[in-house]
Amino acid sequence: MALIQLTYKQIINSDTTGDFEQSVFRATYEEFLIKSQVYNPGNKIRTFSALKASDSRANALQYQISFETGHLVDRLNKKMPALTDNIGNHITFDVARFELLESDIFEMSAHKIAIEFITEPFTLCATIGEYLVLTKGKILTGEPAETFTVKMQPNLSIVSYQLHDANTYNAPVLLHY
Numbered sequence: 642m643a644l645i646q647l648t649y650k651q652i653i654n655s656d657t658t659g660d661f662e663q664s665v666f667r668a669t670y671e672e673f674l675i676k677s678q679v680y681n682p683g684n685k686i687r688t689f690s691a692l693k694a695s696d697s698r699a700n701a702l703q704y705q706i707s708f709e710t711g712h713l714v715d716r717l718n719k720k721m722p723a724l725t726d727n728i729g730n731h732i733t734f735d736v737a738r739f740e741l742l743e744s745d746i747f748e749m750s751a752h753k754i755a756i757e758f759i760t761e762p763f764t765l766c767a768t769i770g771e772y773l774v775l776t777k778g779k780i781l782t783g784e785p786a787e788t789f790t791v792k793m794q795p796n797l798s799i800v801s802y803q804l805h806d807a808n809t810y811n812a813p814v815l816l817h818y
Contacts, residue, residue: 642779643803643804644764645764646799647763647791647799648760648800649732649757651755652742653666653754653756654753655750661716665754666752669706669752669754672706672709673744676702677699677744680699681746684746688744688745703741706741710739714737727772727791728789736758736759737759738757740754740757759800762778762801764777764780773792774789774790775789775790
């Protein structure tokens with residue numbers, strides 16, 4: 642068996658739909674407008690990337706703006722809004738990381754952020770083509786386990802992979818068609 646962790650990077654911009662996404666978009670843009678003033682007296686610099694280039698301390702906006710997402714992420718109850726298993730159940734996450742990708746003090750549509758959701762460890766039971774058959778935590782040889790299936794897709798990645806002794810755990814079954 643192998644223990645894996647997944648990460649899903651959700652990009653949020655002006656075109657993104659959904660209550661969570663729109664709330665995050667608006668809240669972080671408003672916070673960017675307020676917090677960026679410290680690094681941009683007189684609003685002479687428009688974009689986040691130009692602001693970082695002119696004053697490296699402006700990268701602290703990543704951290705400062707992330708606080709604005711905390712209460713919104715907490716409301717998700719550890720369920721990723723944009724990633725579900727094959728029957729529509731939301732995949733749970735353990736950690737969420739915020740990243741300000743770009744913004745513009747005069748053009749809200751240029752505001753773009755990412756939230757990277759990282760799962761708890763799952764046991765990889767099998768791969769079937771582009772599908773992962775997973776179960777939560779570790780499973781022992783011969784023990785039944787409740788599984789779920791997730792399709793690999795853009796912005797989804799395996800970020801941690803740990804093999805286990807075959808004498809203790811079943812080896813993953815690789816099926817190819």
